[in-house]
Amino acid sequence: MARVFNWQINREMSYWYPESRPEKQFAAIFDTNKCISCQTCTLACKTTWTSGRGQEYMLWNNVETKPYGFYPLAWDMKLLDKLGPQTWSDDRYDGRTLFEAAEAGERVLGWRPEEIDYAHPNVGEDDCTGRVDGGAALDIPHANWFFYLARICNHCTYPGCLASCPRGSIYKRKEDGIVLVDQERCRGYQECVKGCPYKKIFFNPMTGTSEKCIACFPKFETGLQPQCFVNCIGKIRFAGTLSTPDKAREDNPIDYLVHVRKLALPLFPQWGLEPNVYYVPPIHVARPYLHQLFGPGVDASIEAYRNAPQDPDLAALLCLFGSTERVVPRWKRQGDVGIGMEEDGSEILRVPLREPTFVRAAFDKTHNIQRTNVP
Numbered sequence: 402m403a404r405v406f407n408w409q410i411n412r413e414m415s416y417w418y419p420e421s422r423p424e425k426q427f428a429a430i431f432d433t434n435k436c437i438s439c440q441t442c443t444l445a446c447k448t449t450w451t452s453g454r455g456q457e458y459m460l461w462n463n464v465e466t467k468p469y470g471f472y473p474l475a476w477d478m479k480l481l482d483k484l485g486p487q488t489w490s491d492d493r494y495d496g497r498t499l500f501e502a503a504e505a506g507e508r509v510l511g512w513r514p515e516e517i518d519y520a521h522p523n524v525g526e527d528d529c530t531g532r533v534d535g536g537a538a539l540d541i542p543h544a545n546w547f548f549y550l551a552r553i554c555n556h557c558t559y560p561g562c563l564a565s566c567p568r569g570s571i572y573k574r575k576e577d578g579i580v581l582v583d584q585e586r587c588r589g590y591q592e593c594v595k596g597c598p599y600k601k602i603f604f605n606p607m608t609g610t611s612e613k614c615i616a617c618f619p620k621f622e623t624g625l626q627p628q629c630f631v632n633c634i635g636k637i638r639f640a641g642t643l644s645t646p647d648k649a650r651e652d653n654p655i656d657y658l659v660h661v662r663k664l665a666l667p668l669f670p671q672w673g674l675e676p677n678v679y680y681v682p683p684i685h686v687a688r689p690y691l692h693q694l695f696g697p698g699v700d701a702s703i704e705a706y707r708n709a710p711q712d713p714d715l716a717a718l719l720c721l722f723g724s725t726e727r728v729v730p731r732w733k734r735q736g737d738v739g740i741g742m743e744e745d746g747s748e749i750l751r752v753p754l755r756e757p758t759f760v761r762a763a764f765d766k767t768h769n770i771q772r773t774n775v776p
């Protein structure tokens with residue numbers, strides 16, 4: 402085991418290989434407050450990459466309803482239970498990571514789902530934390546809650562799948578940190594399925610190999626965002642690259658939201674993989690639950706998000722989400738306009754912070770009718 406630094410838990414930890422960061426790291430931000438679980442992302446991915454034989458139960462992208470939705474069944478609860486107490490002192494994680502808690506002879510603490518665990522991807526869909534009596538849903542804020550969690554492979558800095566592969570078939574690309582499976586080397590031992598805590602690598606029984614999200618690298622290489630990003634109806638997603646905290650740039654949109662503003666947080670940072678998909682946490686969900694999911698930065702993130710209407714920089718950047726198929730490596734705000742730019746500063750697009758509002762008169766003189774949808 403090597404000693405490596407994991408900035409998400411603010412300490413050194415043990416990992417199977419020495420620290421070797423890519424030149425650039427593919428990263429993404431999902432705003433959970435905007436997700437409506439329409440599953441357009443899921444289908445965009447499914448029809449692009451996993452419509453073949455042996456891929457029937459394979460969802461490289463899925464959206465599950467928390468707290469009762471899971472794909473595969475109980476993927477997170479089983480591991481949280483196995484890992485035991487997970488305590489933080491401020492922003493430093495004091496508990497054990499999955500690498501540090503590995504059982505004798507194992508490289509990662511993990512478990513392998515049964516085939517049946519993949520059979521119900523919509524289990525718990527729209528299930529609320531408690532009973533909502535007739536009419537109670539109209540009381541805002543609601544006492545009970547649920548929210549939608551969209552998930553893809555996190556293209557982790559310290560991938561559990563890669564660490565656990567006895568064949569060395571999984572690799573992390575030097576140029577963009579995307580994690581891929583070498584289909585020629587893979588022998589289908591499925592140690593990766595056990596070792597990925599997010600359960601985002603899948604065994605294909607027809608090919609006898611493991612397969613996973615490839616971050617649509619043929620698109621990303623040409624400066625385009627992946628399929629699940631550009632098809633997202635709610636415009637919740639933003640793809641780009643992330644620097645380490647010491648090299649964070651304010652004009653890099655992902656750096657700005659992750660490092661500078663600390664608005665976007667990793668999923669289960671305590672597991673130690675340094676995942677590279679970041680979430681803007683839902684503002685209406687019980688805090689202890691969010692602390693377990695996203696770590697100690699939740700309260701400050703929610704406060705900043707709630708304040709976004711009075712924070713033009715934050716508002717401008719959030720308006721750039723889902724606004725173009727192109728990857729936007731740089732950004733700035735000019736007055737009431739957010740501007741997305743290429744690395745060389747050339748402009749990709751402009752998005753206004755505020756859309757004009759038009760109020761339609763209740764009585765339409767032209768057609769001599771009263772509109773029923775206005776008072």
Ligand code: SF4
Binds near residue numbers: 562596598602
């Ligand atoms: Fe590997 Fe899972 Fe991390 Fe993806 S999310 S890189 S499959 S450990």
